[in-house]
C-alpha cells in the first residue's frame with residue numbers, strides 16, 4: 001500500500017462550537033457528547049473527484065445561468081480567489097458550489113417565505129472547478145440581506161454560501177462569505193458563532209478594484225483555505 | 240503552518256439550492272440523481288439505505304443534506320467503475336433520506352488491520368455550524384464489526400449500536416436513523 005499522509009487536526013476552537021445558544025437552531029441540533037477523535041485512514045484521506053464532471057458552461061455565471069428574458073437584477077459583481085491548503089499550496093481541480101439569495105434577499109427555494117420578490121432571471125446556484133493554480137471565479141449579483149426568525153426577527157448580512165470538497169473526505173468544508181463594510185456583519189448571530197475576530201475576518205470578501213470589469217462589474221476577493229497535510233508521514237504497513 | 244483553515248458556517252435551510260437544486264425547486268440543468276450510486280456495470284450487492292434524522296426534541300430534521308463516501312465492493316476508493324460518492328436530502332414532508340448503492344468491501348486501516356465494510360457520512364443543515372461526520376456499519380457483518388479498529392475506539396456497545404444500519408429481514412434494505420442529540424445520540428467523529 002502506498003504512503004498515506006494525515007491531515008492536520010481541525011482546530012475546533014477556530015471553528016464555531018456546535019451549541020451556540022444565540023443562534024437558536026443549534027439548541028436541539030448540537031450533539032451533547034463531544035466528537036470522538038479517531039485517526040484518519042484511507043476513507044478519510046481520499047475523496048470524490050469531480051474534475052472530469054461536465055459542468056454547465058454558464059455554471060460560474062449566476063447573472064445568466066438561469067436567465068430567460070435578460071440578465072439577473074442587482075449589483076453585478078465578480079467573486080474570485082484561490083483555494084489553498086494550510087501549507088499555502090494551491091488546490092487545483094476542486095469543485096466549488098455556491099448558492100445565494102437574489103438582490104432582494106429572496107431565495108429561489110420552495111421553503112423560502114420571505115415577502116421579497118423573486119427575480120425570474122436568477123436561480124442563485126453556481127458550480128465551478130478550481131484551475132491548476134487553485135483559482136476560481138464567479139460572476140453574480142450581490143445578494144440582499146434578509147430577515148429570519150431567531151430571537152424575534154434577526155437579519156443576515158449579505159452573504160454567499162460556499163461548499164468546497166478538496167481532495168479528501170476530511171477537507172470538506174461548507175461556509176459563507178460576507179462583504180467588506182456590511183454593518184450587519186457584527187450583528188449577525190450566525191457570524192458570531194465564531195469567537196475569534198480573525199476567523200470572522202477571514203470570511204469577509206474584500207473589495208478588489210484591480211479585478212473589476214470596467215463599466216460592468218465590481219469585484220471581491222475571497223481566498224479559501226482547506227486543511228493541509230501534516231509535515232510528518234506515516235507508512236501504511238498493509239498489503 | 241502558514242494559514243488557518245477557513246472557518247465553517249451552517250449550510251442553512253436553503254442548502255438544497257446549491258447542492259440539490261431540483262429539490263429546492265430550480266429547474267434541473269442535467270438530470271442528476273445523486274443519491275443513486277450504483278450503475279449498470281457496478282460490481283457488488285445492490286443495497287438501499289434509508290432513514291431519518293431526529294433532533295434533541297425527537298422532531299424529524301426535514302431540511303438536511305447528507306453525503307456519503309464509500310469504497311467499491313473490492314474495498315477500493317475512487318475506482319473508475321464506481322465513484323463512491325452520493326448526496327441526498329431528507330424529505331421535506333416525511334424526513335426520509337434514501338441512497339441506492341452497493342455494499343462496500345472491507346478496507347485497510349492505517350496499521351494494516353482490516354476495517355469492517357462501512358460508509359462515511361456527513362450531515363449538513365440549518366443549526367449545524369460545522370457538518371457532522373459519522374460512519375455507517377452493517378448489521379449483517381457482526382464478525383467484521385467486532386474486529387473493526389474504529390468501532391473498538393468507540394468501545395461501549397450502546398454507542399457502537401448507534402452506528403449499525405439494520406438490515407431488513409427480506410430485502411437488501413438497511414435502516415439507519417441518526418439522532419443528533421440526546422438519548423441514543425449517534426456517535427460523531429473528529430477525524
Ligand SMILES: [Fe+3]
Pocket residue numbers: 101156159161251253
Ligand atoms: Fe443564507
